[in-house]
Amino acid sequence: MDNQLYLYFVFNCVAETENISHAAKLLYVSQPAVSKAITNLEENLKQTLFIRSSRGVKLTDEGQLLYKYTKEAFEILKKGEDLMMHMKELGVGHLKIGVSSTLCKYILLPYLNRFLKAYPHIKITIESQSTIHTLKQLEKGTLDIGLVAKPANQKLYKFLPVDEIEDIFVATKDYLDNLRLREMDEDIFATANIMLLDEENISRIYINNYFKENNLTPKHILEVSSMDLLIEFAKTGLGVACVIKEFVHEELKKGQLIQIPLKKPVNKREVGFCYNHNSYLSNSMTKFIDFITNG
Template sequence: MDWDKLRIFHAVAEAGSFTHAGESLNLSQSAVSRQIHSLEDSLGVSLFHRHARGLILTEQGEVLNRNVREIFAKLSMTEAMISESKERAKGPLKITTTVAFGSTWLTPHMKEFLDLYPEIELSVVLLDTELDLSMRAADCAIRFTPPRQPDLIQRKLKRVRSRIYASPDYLSEHGIPSEPADLDRHHLIVYGEDAPQPTRTINWLLWQDREGEPRHPVLKVNNIYGIYRAVVSGLGVAALPSYMARMTRNLVHVLPELEGPETMAYFVYPEELRHSKRIAVLRDFLVRKIAEDDQG
């Protein structure tokens, strides 16, 4: 098969139209259409269903695109590895992590990292769902559950526990809890139904020192950063992860004798990037910054 036609096919499959693919490829719509027709003729199958709202891959088109996507991902990785200097780290590097950790801990440290390695072209993708690193949706990740794929390398970064916080305004109005039983009369903000951990683990405040039914929260939010913002607003009390410590200076740490269940943060990347200089310098930087924070 003609690699140029496959490149154009992949662009059309991702864009969903000849026009949008042509814009990304700097080709006319008619030129893109001709290349796709030529590829379909050479294969003897239709690759797209055409309709008024755009293009949809046929079953054969899905099979071809799945394989073409994997091939181009490996080519991109190979190109980056070949072009990467052995003496210094440079080139594109995409890291993904959760919205909360990325917003509150990772991105504030990226200026220092890029000052050290200005030739790295860094991208940060914040999602509470996991990208497929084996398909090069990202080069590396910081995750809070052990990776399930066998071809991924993992490095433990940090043990994370949650602690209880409230805003000064909230505490002046509702009082400071002095023992766990006092939580019964406070407004608790917890994680929603889409919790990334078992509900009883991540929402441990609802069960802390309580028998039978859990406490009733005033608000459920499906994102830790959203919980943090609700606490800052003075709505109530919540358990926030230890990596948010830098952001909690405008909050009060209450019931300091209580800590939530422990989770582990992992730095994860594919086996084929084991010798990547970019991965190595980012890994070492993260390990160093987390150690400094733990000592501070």
């Protein structure tokens, strides 16, 4: 079929010029090569496509019918080429990003705001979901890039760090007063209502490992589906919430929440953009990666 397409291309050029030598010059091939291509096509179709004369060639009725369709086909291809080049010049493209609702609100949105000002013709699709789901989609190739905490599998993913986050425990002053927890000698995890993200969340898995490593066993756990809800529940005095310190900066500054000191603080984590090593880097992806790296 590839060779047949070339034969149609040669036929279309000869039909337009009505001259084999002129067509040969346009195609940058020899005149015998053009003549042979036309002969091969006629033999394949078992039809005479041109009437030859000393003045050039003229389409037969069958040739005119075929030319009607080849002309339309190659014009469509040319339009496709032109549109593709135009889109490239404008920077038109599409980028699919996976991110948790928390990281989307606090980290991704500022990046997108600046990126879209630089590349307004790139369409962005955001899939708000857990980090685990985002990593699975990156592995399958159904997402271009994700904003996640640094994944353990560095062989599969390319990770571009953009920030560090710190997990802390917070509560209102009234809640701590009621529990008489100003003296931190007591085990807060044994007495307080500990509010955590659900079990499938990467942050929860990280905190569970922290509990295990430090022999801590929370007795009263309230699971919440999002970081925003954890923050709001903590502000209403429902308990002690495990939150990202960088996301409650204002609440800590205003005294709405108090950070609870720990004997051993939770280690900070890296957050960044992640994509599959084997993924195809489109123009949009290349621009976004360059923006992250150098922007």
